[in-house]
Amino acid sequence: MMWQLSSATAPGDSGQNEDWAAAGPTFAVVLDGLSSPNEDNGCHHGTKWFVAQLGGCLCSQLVNDETSLKEALRSAIDMVAQRHARTCDLTHLGTPSSTVAILRNNDHKGAWEYLLLADSVVVIDDLVAGVQAISDKSVDRVATREKADIALHQVGTPEHRESVERLIAAQRLVRNRAGGYWIASADPNAADHALTGELPTGRLRRAAVLSDGAARLVDPYKLMNWPDLLDLAAAGAARLIHRVREADQADAKGAIWARYKTSDDATVIYIGPPRVPVAVGTPRASGTAGAEGTAYDQPRRDLGGPIDSI
Ligand SMILES: [Zn+2]
Secondary structure (H helix, E strand, C coil), X not given: CCCEEEEEEECCCCXXXXXXXXXXXXXXXXEEECCCHHHCCCCCCCHHHHHHHHHHHHHHHHCCCCCCHHHHHHHHHHHHHHHHCCCCCCCCCCCCCEEEEEEEEXXXXXXXXXXXXXXXXXXXXXXXXXXXXXXCCHHHHCCHHHXXXXXXXXXXXXXXXXXXXXXXXXXXXXXXXXXXXXXXXXXXXXXXXXXXXXXXXXXXEEEEEECCCCCCCCCCCCCCCHHHHHHHHHHCHHHHHHHHHHHHHHCCXXXXXXXXXXXXCXXXXXXXXXXXXXXXXXXXXXXCCCCCCCCECCCCCCCCCCCEEC
């Protein structure tokens, strides 16, 4: 089957995009580097460098179908750690870190596989189970008091900034520790704590891999559901990001939707049927280009199933 991949990414408030994305013939990867206040992280390279290194190393591992997603992530984390172990303090609580979201079509197994570490999202439109959004939300179970405090302050105020810094400090204490939450940084063991799963190759209708900044229209804004988000991404990955930015700006101070910043870095990779004629010259029903039942191979919507947000 032919797949069409489209992607878009945009920086958030800081203007420094610490998301990273890549797609190959069989996989899509989205990383979301964690911001580090005042670059207090023991690493003179910085978060952008870290996510780029991690992404490159991950891609080099993912091309081998016989390497599991967890093994690929474990190796990639280890490779990056070796690249700056001599120059940087990798024991620093704020050492650069990143969420990880991977979707891979594994020919060897005849399955689409996914991996999530921390709160990026993979949305899968499964012909049997319907649309499911998968994310590792374990970070939401820690530092809940500090997180609740952020909602008391308007984005952009000194009080808000201080509450975000208190949350970051609290999260660092339980990052990559038993009873806390896990994320890709300098400890390869984090890979063992990733959320993984798979579905038979023929069951995937379409999918999207997103950083949390691009998933906001559904979670937490609730302006649409996951099938709507897939429809929007199918119409154009950049269009999805544009809609996120419109919603961000409509509540720039966080009065409706409490958050850490007005706009977060946002990245999406959409994987779906091609939106070009699938067989030029093949007789098809006439109709509007791009509509179902025409010469354009569009995802059908009549098999929609339960929506499951984890
Ligand atoms: Zn470094």
